[in-house]
Amino acid sequence: MKSDVKNVTIIGSGAWGSALATLVQTNQHHVQIWSRQSQLSLAEMVSNSDAIVSAVSIKGVRTIAEKLQTAKLQPNAVLVSATKGLEPVTRQTPSQIWRSLIPDHPLVVLSGPNLSKEIMMGQPAATVVASTDASAAQFIQNIFASRNFRVYTNSDPIGVELGGTLKNVIAIAVGACDGLNLGTNAKSALITRSLIEIIRVGVYFGAQPETFWGLSGLGDLLATCNSNLSRNYQVGYAIAQGKSLEEAITNVQGTAEGVNTANVLIEISDREKINVPVSRYVYRLLQGEITLQQAVEGLMERDLKPEN
Numbered sequence: 001m002k003s004d005v006k007n008v009t010i011i012g013s014g015a016w017g018s019a020l021a022t023l024v025q026t027n028q029h030h031v032q033i034w035s036r037q038s039q040l041s042l043a044e045m046v047s048n049s050d051a052i053v054s055a056v057s058i059k060g061v062r063t064i065a066e067k068l069q070t071a072k073l074q075p076n077a078v079l080v081s082a083t084k085g086l087e088p089v090t091r092q093t094p095s096q097i098w099r100s101l102i103p104d105h106p107l108v109v110l111s112g113p114n115l116s117k118e119i120m121m122g123q124p125a126a127t128v129v130a131s132t133d134a135s136a137a138q139f140i141q142n143i144f145a146s147r148n149f150r151v152y153t154n155s156d157p158i159g160v161e162l163g164g165t166l167k168n169v170i171a172i173a174v175g176a177c178d179g180l181n182l183g184t185n186a187k188s189a190l191i192t193r194s195l196i197e198i199i200r201v202g203v204y205f206g207a208q209p210e211t212f213w214g215l216s217g218l219g220d221l222l223a224t225c226n227s228n229l230s231r232n233y234q235v236g237y238a239i240a241q242g243k244s245l246e247e248a249i250t251n252v253q254g255t256a257e258g259v260n261t262a263n264v265l266i267e268i269s270d271r272e273k274i275n276v277p278v279s280r281y282v283y284r285l286l287q288g289e290i291t292l293q294q295a296v297e298g299l300m301e302r303d304l305k306p307e308n
């Protein structure tokens with residue numbers, strides 16, 4: 001047993017929470033998972049935790065953060081947000097929700113090209129832990145880093161978080177592109193042009209553009225758009241096979257955050273006049289406003305313009 005064993009609580013027993021718990025356990029830290037089915041209350045479970053990792057889907061983030069607001073935490077407990085989504089109505093990112101409700105604990109965002117099934121199989125992967133508090137990021141880096149999981153620190157939490165969140169919408173588009181067999185050229189164009197629109201949104205949120213060229217941006221975009229393990233990709237693929245959105249969501253195991261993220265993103269882009277053509281066509285497709293064929297034609301027939 002290592003001498004510097006930490007107490008880590010993972011909130012959420014879904015695919016990502018379980019994979020993160022396995023990573024912590026690999027390093028022989030003490031890990032416990034809290035879910036809504038747990039016997040202990042969340043407050044009881046976190047009372048002795050050095051790190052508290054939230055891996056619930058976006059719909060659960062505020063409820064969980066509100067529960068922790070009234071819990072007695074260790075004075076130096078570090079909060080980690082591993083959710084990739086945007087909250088409807090407030091349009092906040094998970095880290096913005098955490099920061100607003102629990103401002104006096106260090107907050108770290110964990111995000112990267114991390115398909116949970118591959119991580120559960122012990123395949124090599126890398127991720128990013130981002131915080132404005134460098135020592136908190138290093139603390140979390142050391143808890144998770146292992147032979148099979150390489151962890152980088154970063155000082156741009158909102159950029160790291162948005163890379164992971166916004167790519168889910170694009171993965172729906174790319175899943176549909178593959179489902180229609182549109183070819184490698186189309187897929188490459190879709191991914192590359194999408195990264196530009198992700199950066200536009202990121203800059204609006206105050207992120208640094210260069211963050212999106214890293215693991216949590218381009219890295220996660222490539223992972224999610226190239227793997228049928230991705231639930232968001234699966235949704236797009238299923239729609240291209242003629243399934244309704246409801247059927248596509250039902251057939252996916254776990255949460256495909258991109259569906260809700262598309263709605264929130266389009267509200268933001270309408271209000272702030274941010275040009276996000278690929279995400280907008282995904283939104284219109286999911287709303288049933290257009291067919292997939294119309295989405296492809298619409299994207300190809302837009303006004304010609306310079307690349308940059």
Ligand SMILES: NC(=O)c1ccc[n+]([C@@H]2O[C@H](COP(=O)([O-])OP(=O)(O)OC[C@H]3O[C@@H](n4cnc5c(N)ncnc54)[C@H](O)[C@@H]3O)[C@@H](O)[C@H]2O)c1
Pocket residue numbers: 012013014015016017035036055056057058059060061063064082083084085114115116117253254255257
């Ligand atoms: N699965 C992955 O490969 C992966 C990787 C990186 C990030 N993520 C992100 O992690 C988040 C969770 O994904 P997942 O794959 O584990 O999804 P999942 O559907 O497998 O699990 C979601 C979990 O959130 C919990 N939850 C939802 N609302 C809750 C609430 N109000 N209170 C308590 N718990 C609540 C559910 O009970 C469940 O345990 C998503 O934002 C996802 O984008 C997933």
Ligand SMILES: O=P(O)(O)OC[C@H](O)CO
Pocket residue numbers: 084112113114115116164168171220223224229230231232233255256257
């Ligand atoms: O299964 P998805 O589409 O939620 O993607 C999982 C992770 O975000 C990939 O990094």
